[in-house]
Structures are given as C-alpha cells and as structure tokens.
Amino acid sequence: MADAATRPLRIRSRATAELPRILCIAGFVIFVLVPLYWMVVTSIKPTSDYLALPPVWFPAEPTIVHYTAALFSYRGLDGLTNSIIIASASTVLSTVFGTLMAYSMARFNTGSGHLAFWVLSQRFLPPVATALPLFLMFRSWHLYDTHVGLIIVYTVMTLPLSVWMMYAYFRQLPRSLEDAALVDGLSRWQALWMVAVPLAAPGIVAAAVFVFVAVWTEFFFALVLTSRYAFTLPTVFRAFLGFQGAQYGEACALATTSLVPSIVLGILVQRHLVRGLTLGALRG
Amino acid sequence: MTQYIGSGGAAPALGRRQEAGLSAWAERYFRWLIALPALLLILALSVYPLLFSLWVNFVNYDFDIPGHDFVGLQNFVDVVSDPNARSALVVTAVLSVINVAIEFVLGLSLALAMAKTFRGRTLIMSILIVPLFISPVIVGQSWALFLERPFGPANYILGEILRHPVNISWLTESPWYYVAIIIADVWQWTPFMFVVLLAGLAAIPPNLYEAAELDALSTWATFFYITIPQLAPVILLAITFRLLDAVRLFDVIFMMTGGGPGTATYTVSFYLYQVGFQQFHLGVATAGSWIFLVLLSVVIWILVRRLLRAEKS
Numbered sequence: 360m361a362d363a364a365t366r367p368l369r370i371r372s373r374a375t376a377e378l379p380r381i382l383c384i385a386g387f388v389i390f391v392l393v394p395l396y397w398m399v400v401t402s403i404k405p406t407s408d409y410l411a412l413p414p415v416w417f418p419a420e421p422t423i424v425h426y427t428a429a430l431f432s433y434r435g436l437d438g439l440t441n442s443i444i445i446a447s448a449s450t451v452l453s454t455v456f457g458t459l460m461a462y463s464m465a466r467f468n469t470g471s472g473h474l475a476f477w478v479l480s481q482r483f484l485p486p487v488a489t490a491l492p493l494f495l496m497f498r499s500w501h502l503y504d505t506h507v508g509l510i511i512v513y514t515v516m517t518l519p520l521s522v523w524m525m526y527a528y529f530r531q532l533p534r535s536l537e538d539a540a541l542v543d544g545l546s547r548w549q550a551l552w553m554v555a556v557p558l559a560a561p562g563i564v565a566a567a568v569f570v571f572v573a574v575w576t577e578f579f580f581a582l583v584l585t586s587r588y589a590f591t592l593p594t595v596f597r598a599f600l601g602f603q604g605a606q607y608g609e610a611c612a613l614a615t616t617s618l619v620p621s622i623v624l625g626i627l628v629q630r631h632l633v634r635g636l637t638l639g640a641l642r643g
Numbered sequence: 644m645t646q647y648i649g650s651g652g653a654a655p656a657l658g659r660r661q662e663a664g665l666s667a668w669a670e671r672y673f674r675w676l677i678a679l680p681a682l683l684l685i686l687a688l689s690v691y692p693l694l695f696s697l698w699v700n701f702v703n704y705d706f707d708i709p710g711h712d713f714v715g716l717q718n719f720v721d722v723v724s725d726p727n728a729r730s731a732l733v734v735t736a737v738l739s740v741i742n743v744a745i746e747f748v749l750g751l752s753l754a755l756a757m758a759k760t761f762r763g764r765t766l767i768m769s770i771l772i773v774p775l776f777i778s779p780v781i782v783g784q785s786w787a788l789f790l791e792r793p794f795g796p797a798n799y800i801l802g803e804i805l806r807h808p809v810n811i812s813w814l815t816e817s818p819w820y821y822v823a824i825i826i827a828d829v830w831q832w833t834p835f836m837f838v839v840l841l842a843g844l845a846a847i848p849p850n851l852y853e854a855a856e857l858d859a860l861s862t863w864a865t866f867f868y869i870t871i872p873q874l875a876p877v878i879l880l881a882i883t884f885r886l887l888d889a890v891r892l893f894d895v896i897f898m899m900t901g902g903g904p905g906t907a908t909y910t911v912s913f914y915l916y917q918v919g920f921q922q923f924h925l926g927v928a929t930a931g932s933w934i935f936l937v938l939l940s941v942v943i944w945i946l947v948r949r950l951l952r953a954e955k956s
Contacts, residue, residue, distance in 0.1 A: 383756040387749070388770055390830065395773070397796060398785040414796035456684065459677035467674035474678070481689055483887045483943055487915045488932045491925060492692035492699065515688040518681050546666065547673040576778035578894045579912075583920055593780040596898065607794055614781045625776035626769050633842040636775070636835055640880060641842055 402426065402611035409607055425608030426616070433606075435613045438595040442617075445506055445591060446574040449513035454567040456514070457521025458559070462551060464522075465529035466537070475526060482519035482638065486579045494583055504585045512580050517570040520638060524569065524631075527639025528562030529555070565631035572621045592617050699929040706923035718930035722918075727906050728931060731914035732938075738821070738910065739889040742828045743882060749829065750836025750881075755870075757837070758844050772838060774831045783898030786827040787814060820900050820908055827895045832888075836881055843877030844870070876950075883946040890939065911935050 396416075401409075403421040430436040460478075463469040470477075493512065494503070502508030536558065540550040556563070578593040585594065592613075599610035625632075633641050669676060700718055702711045722728050753771070757764065774782065790797045790813035801809040813823045851873065855865045871878075893912035900908040902917065909917070915935070919928030 380756040383752050384767060387753055387833070388767060391770060391773060391834075394785050394789045394830070397789050401788065410793055412799060414799055456681040460681040463674045463678040469674050469678050474682075478681075478685070480943075481685060483939075484689065485891050485912065485932070485935060485939065487891075487893075487912045487919075488696070488936050489689055489692050491915070491919050491929050491932055492696040493688070494920070495699070495704070495925065496692060496695065511684070511688060515684050518685060522681060546670055548669070551677070572776055576776070576780075578778060578780045578897075579916075582897075583916075593778045593894075596780050596784055599784065600898070600901065605794070607788060610784060610788065614785060618777050618781055621776040621778075622773055625772065629769065629772065632772060632775075632838055636839060637880060637884060641839060641877065 398611045399615050401607055402615045404608060406608065409605065425612040428606075429609040429613040429616070433595060433598050433609060433613070434590075435592070435595050435616065438590055438592040439616065441506065441589055442575060442592040445509050445513065445589070446571050448506075448510045449517065449574050450567050450571040452510070452514040453517040453521045453570045454563060457518050457566065457570075458525045458556070458563055460518075461522050461525030462529055462555060465526050466534065466555075475523075478519050478522050479638065481515075482523075486516075490580060490583045493580075497584055504588045504590075506589045509581065509584060509589055509591070512584060513574045513577065516577070516580065517573050520573060520635070521566045521570050523638035523640075524566040524634055525559070525562060527634060528559055528566075532558055562631070565628045565635065568624050568628045569631075569635040572625055575617075575621050696929045696933070699926055700933055702926060704926035704929065706925070714926070718926045719934070721924075721927045722931040722934065727909060728914055730906065731909040731911050732935075734908065735890055735892065735910045735912075738824065738828075738892060739886060742825055742832070742889050742892075743886050745825065745829050746833045746836045746885065747878075747882060749833045751840050751878075753833070753837045754840040754844055757841060772834050775834050775838075777831070779831060779894035780898055782827050782831045783895035786823065786830065786895075787899045790814070790823050790826075814900055815904050817904075817907070820904070823899060824892075824895055824908060827899065828889070828892070832885060835885060839881040839884075840874065840877060843874045843881075846877075847873045879946075879950055883950055886946070887939075887943065890942075 400416060400418065402425055403423065404415060404418045404425075405420055405422050408415040408418055430439070464475055497503040497508050500508075502511075532555070537550045537554050540554045541547070545553065576593065577591075581591040581594045582597075585591070595613060596610065599606050599613075628635070701713060701715065703714050703717075704711060757767070757771075787795075789795045792798050792810070792812060795813070797813065798809045798811055801811075811819050813819050847870065851869050852865065855869055860868070891912055892910045893916065896902060896908055896910055896913045897916075902909045902913050906914075911931075915928045915931050918924050918931065
C-alpha cells in the first residue's frame with residue numbers, strides 16, 4: 360500500500376529533477392552548434408541562397424567556389440601559410456624554453472616562487488601595453504612585418520603558458536628516477552634529456568598544443584605588427600569587415616578553414632584542458 | 644654520493660670533478676642555464692618594451708609632429724580629458740562584469756548538470772569545449788553573420804518563436820549592439836567557466852554529500868551549505884582568470900561593431916588601438932595604456948591576494 364503510494368511520487372520527483380538538467384545541457388549544445396553550423400553551411404552555399412526566406416539550412420547545390428575565392432583572391436592561402444610557419448616555430452621555441460625553465464623551477468626551486476609568480480604576472484599583461492612599444496622597437500629593428508618578429512613575440516606571449524603547464528607537470532612527477540640516473544653517473548643534462556623529458560612527454564605535447572592554439576587564434580599582435588607580408592590567417596578577415604559586396608561565403612569558407620585544425624588539436628588534448636586553461640593552478 | 648642528490652645542482656658529482664672546464668661549469672650552473680633563454684626572452688620583449696614605454700609616456704611621440712621633446716604630463720592630460728577614453732573605461736568595466744557574471748551563472752549550471760556521468764557525456768563534453776579553440780575574430784565574425792540582417796537568420800528564428808516579425812539591427816541599434824557583443828563573449832567563454840568549475844565539483848569529497856543525505860538536507864541546502872563553500876576557491880580562481888581576460892575585449896569589437904555606432908562600443912583596448920595605431924598619437928596611447936595597467940594592477944592585486952589567502956586556508 361505504502362509502496363504503491365510512494366512509487367509514482369518518487370518517479371515524478373526524479374523526472375522534475377532531470378528535466379532542468381537535460382534542458383540546460385541541450386540548450387547549450389544547440390547554442391554552441393547553431394552559429395557554427397550556419398557558418399559551415401554558408402561556406403558551401405550558392406550565392407543565390409544568401410538572402411532566401413526562410414533561411415536555407417540545407418543548400419540543394421553545395422559549391423566550393425567560396426573556398427577557392429577566399430584562398431586565392433583574398434590571399435587566404437598566404438595567411439594560412441604564414442600562420443602555419445609562425446605558429447609551428449613559436450610552438451617549438453616556447454615549448455622547449457618553457458619546459459627548461461619549468462624544470463629548473465620545479466627541481467631546483469629556482470627563484471623560490473618569485474620567478475614563477477613573475478612569469479605568471481606576464482600572462483595577465485594586457486597586449487596593448489606591450490604592443491605599443493613593440494611596434495616602435497620593431498620598426499627601428501627591421502622586425503616589423505617579418506615572420507621572425509612575430510615568432511619571437513608569440514614565443515614570449517606563450518611562455519607563461521608553457522612554463523606554468525610544465526611547472527605543474529614536473530612537480531607531479533617523482534624525482535626518484537632522475538636521482539637514480541645521477542647516482543649512475545649521468546650528468547644533469549643527461550638526466551633531463553634521457554629521463555625527465557621522456558617521462559614528461561605527454562605533458563609537453565599538451566603544452567605544445569595549447570601554445571599552438573593560442574598563437575593560431577591570436578589577432579591583436581598580428582594586426583599591429585604585420586601588414587602586407589607576414590600577416591597571419593586571423594588578420595585576413597579584415598577583408599570582410601562590414602561585408603561590403605556581401606562576401607558571406609568567402610568569409611565563412613576562410614573561417615571554416617581556420618577553425619578546423621585548432622578544434623581537432625583541442626579535442627585531442629581534452630584530458631589536459633583544465634591544466635591548460637588555469638596554467639596548472641588546477642589539476643582537473 | 645647520495646648527499647649530492649637534490650642539493651640544488653650546486654655541487655657536481657665527485658667522479659666528474661676531474662673533468663673540469665666547460666662541462667663542469669655547465670653542470671654547476673645547470674639550473675640557471677636552462678632557465679636563461681626564457682628569462683632573457685621575457686626581459687627583452689616584455690620588460691624592456693614596458694621600460695621603453697615609460698619614457699614614451701613623457702615625450703612627444705606622434706607621427707604628425709616630428710621629434711621627441713619632453714612634454715611632461717601632457718600625454719596623460721590628453722588622455723584623461725578625452726571623453727572617449729572615459730566612456731571606453733566605463734564600457735569595458737560594465738561589459739566585463741556583465742560578461743563574467745553571465746558566464747559564471749551559465750557555466751556553473753552547466754557544470755552541475757554535467758557532473759554526473761551519463762551516456763554520450765564524452766561526446767557532449769567535446770562539443771561544449773569547441774568555442775575555446777576558435778579565434779575570437781571568427782567568433783565575432785560568425786555572430787555578426789548570424790545576427791545581422793538581412794543575411795543572418797537570427798531575426799527570422801526569433802520571429803518564429805515569438806510569432807510576430809522581428810526586425811532588429813543587431814550591430815547598429817541601441818542597446819542591441821551591446822547584447823550582440825555579450826552573446827558572442829558568453830558563447831566563447833562560458834565553456835571556460837564550465838570546464839574549470841566542473842573540475843572543482845569533481846574534487847569535492849563525496850562523503851560530504853553522503854552526510855548531507857543522512858541529515859536529510861534539501862537540494863538547495865546542500866547546494867548552499869556544501870557545494871558553494873567547497874567550490875569557493877575554484878570559483879575565485881575561475882573569476883580571476885576570466886575577468887583579467889575579459890577586460891582586454893578587442894577582437895569581437897573589431898569584427899562586430901568596429902567601435903560603433905560612433906564610439907558607443909569603444910573598449911579600452913579598442914580606444915588605445917584607435918589612438919595609437921590609427922591616429923598615431925603613440926605618446927597619448929602609451930600614457931593611456933599605463934593608466935589602464937595601473938588600474939588593472941589594483942584589480943589583480945585584490946583578486947590574487949584573495950586567491951592566495953583562499954588557497955592557504
């Protein structure tokens with residue numbers, strides 16, 4: 360009797376608890392996907408579908424003309440090439456130098472915490488504060504609008520990220536293996552390269568991916584420090600400002616091209632996401 | 644031998660002492676040698692430019708006027724007396740607080756909703772974090788495309804839901820341009836709050852919830868007396884990180900409104916970009932960026948001190 364009375368009640372209370380949960384998740388998934396889908400679908404839409412009402416969600420005749428136009432007529436391909444060169448080079452530099460400094464701080468307590476916090480504070484510096492003097496310095500050093508100039512700037516910009524991610528990683532790793540290597544007569548350099556680095560490889564890969572994504576998506580320094588030659592992919596979007604001539608398809612094609620690599624990389628290192636977002640302050 | 648282990652690299656191992664010279668020296672200063680490249684890079688490209696800009700503050704550095712004469716505080720006077728600068732500061736502060744507040748509430752709800760495991764959770768996680776890996780330039784551009792008429796479907800969708808025609812010019816009509824900017828920012832950064840808070844939720848010891856269940860605490864009481872206090876340090880961390888990025892707001896403004904209509908959506912970064920890199924009053928822009936830096940340092944000092952205190956307790 361009591362069972363029969365309580366059972367439907369309990370089911371209903373669980374259902375009312377579950378419904379907001381499901382609505383919350385579903386609502387946000389839709390919110391995330393709809394503008395992305397609209398962008399991707401616009402990139403393959405024929406021009407005649409642009410202003411159709413109701414909006415065209417599934418173009419009957421998909422086309423790739425916008426991709427070829429965006430890449431070749433709007434110099435998207437040059438931007439893409441520059442982005443690949445600049446992001447790869449600064450990723451290697453930032454990850455190598457960042458890992459080395461992190462190892463020094465984690466194993467030898469170099470700078471006893473002050474150095475670590477000084478590096479962290481660099482992360483919170485607004486880009487506009489360093490961009491103004493860098494612009495003036497780069498013009499007199501002939502680094503303005505060069506690949507090398509932007510690579511150096513991005514290396515420095517991402518060092519707090521790579522240092523702190525690796526600092527947190529090394530502190531988690533036991534040092535006993537490195538100590539054993541030193542007892543066996545290896546030098547500190549050998550202990551680092553032959554023992555610590557292979558052990559920290561997953562962390563190094565994750566740090567490298569976060570650095571790459573940060574550089575790949577950066578806009579402000581590229582806007583200010585380049586013009587006709589070393590411009591990166593995000594700066595190409597200036598061509599579509601105000602959408603004069605209604606280059607919707609071209610803008611969307613370029614955006615789709617640009618976001619695929621960073622999303623794929625990002626999802627691959629999902630496991631390290633919390634560490635990447637909080638610079639190792641939170642383990643996740 | 645063991646006494647040398649972990650001694651900070653100052654003492655080389657006994658057997659190696661004979662092979663003096665370069666390798667011994669490298670071994671002795673190992674900890675500094677490996678920290679040096681990163682240290683030098685930061686000093687050369689972050690600290691030195693800031694010191695250089697300290698000098699720019701007090702001289703004429705304007706592409707319209709030749710020479711770099713000492714002008715005293717004129718650059719600061721110019722920027723403080725500019726009404727655009729003041730309104731940019733207000734817009735930045737208000738937009739940052741609104742953005743971070745909305746992102747926090749949505750992120751926390753989403754984290755609570757996603758805390759339990761269920762079928763398809765991994766896939767949904769992958770979808771929810773996608774905005775974090777997209778350039779803010781593209782976020783601004785795709786929301787502009789999605790919202791602005793006549794091309795964007797937003798007005799049509801709203802019209803279908805509300806069952807009467809909607810005709811909003813999202814990027815040029817007050818107050819909708821603020822709403823459009825907030826939507827784009829919330830879209831991109833709610834996942835940040837969500838991911839960080841979810842990690843915080845996962846770290847709460849489950850026996851606290853078991854105790855609450857034994858004491859027959861209601862869902863709300865459990866939330867306010869267990870979840871929120873336990874989560875407090877992570878909340879502070881998430882808000883600190885997010886707020887310090889939110890005040891830089893530039894890319895979305897650049898792509899969506901271009902600071903307009905007029906100067907209505909100028910943020911500090913956008914204002915400084917206009918003054919420095921479009922009008923080339925570099926001295927004035929530098930002075931403005933230093934004022935911004937000092938104001939920001941106060942915020943950082945308050946938040947980070949709280950953060951450290953929360954971590955200790």
